[in-house]
Amino acid sequence: MLQQEDTEEIEIDLEDSNDSDEYDDREEPQSLWRAPPVLEEEENIHTSTLVEISDTKPLLSARDPRGINDCLKVTFEDVIAEPVSVRSGDRVWIWSNALFEVSRVWIYRVVTVLLAIPMSIFSGLLFAILSCFHIWMIRPCIQCILIGTRWLQSLWSIVLDIIVRPLFTSAGRCCGGFSIHLAKE
Numbered sequence: 001m002l003q004q005e006d007t008e009e010i011e012i013d014l015e016d017s018n019d020s021d022e023y024d025d026r027e028e029p030q031s032l033w034r035a036p037p038v039l040e041e042e043e044n045i046h047t048s049t050l051v052e053i054s055d056t057k058p059l060l061s062a063r064d065p066r067g068i069n070d071c072l073k074v075t076f077e078d079v080i081a082e083p084v085s086v087r088s089g090d091r092v093w094i095w096s097n098a099l100f101e102v103s104r105v106w107i108y109r110v111v112t113v114l115l116a117i118p119m120s121i122f123s124g125l126l127f128a129i130l131s132c133f134h135i136w137m138i139r140p141c142i143q144c145i146l147i148g149t150r151w152l153q154s155l156w157s158i159v160l161d162i163i164v165r166p167l168f169t170s171a172g173r174c175c176g177g178f179s180i181h182l183a184k185e
Contacts, residue, residue: 076100 064070076097082088088096 074104 080096080100082093087093
């Protein structure tokens with residue numbers, strides 16, 4: 001079957017990102033390139049996808065894209081709340097709110113500066129060791145056990161098909177005729 005040739009051009013933005021005078025009124029264009037579609041007998045929907053040049057950089061705006069730390073979205077109102085019957089002065093409330101937010105943010109920043117890099121190195125090391133252990137030791141052992149017990153799996157499926165299934169099918173048909181009616185007295 002003949003396919004029509006696609007004459008799509010490759011677009012590459014090679015302009016200097018420091019030339020901001022041209023893009024003052026609007027956002028700076030993203031540096032994107034379009035992969036040319038591969039001519040095959042079967043169409044592949046993944047051949048003409050847009051790929052950003054900065055795919056390897058971490059996302060700075062979406063740092064928790066899966067929402068695994070939603071429980072940590074704590075504001076002043078979540079922690080401190082005054083009932084209507086007992087109230088402090090307005091300035092005390094405003095200053096308390098401001099000091100809470102500033103101290104929460106800055107203490108978090110100081111602690112992350114001190115702990116983020118060592119913890120990320122430790123976590124990377126730990127997950128690398130666990131991955132290596134799982135890939136090279138645990139999974140081969142499981143495969144050896146599965147290969148060695150293939151006969152046991154076959155025997156168990158035969159026992160289930162010959163003995164257990166007919167027994168429970170018969171019991172179900174025998175007991176299927178019973179009906180229970182509950183009446184309140």
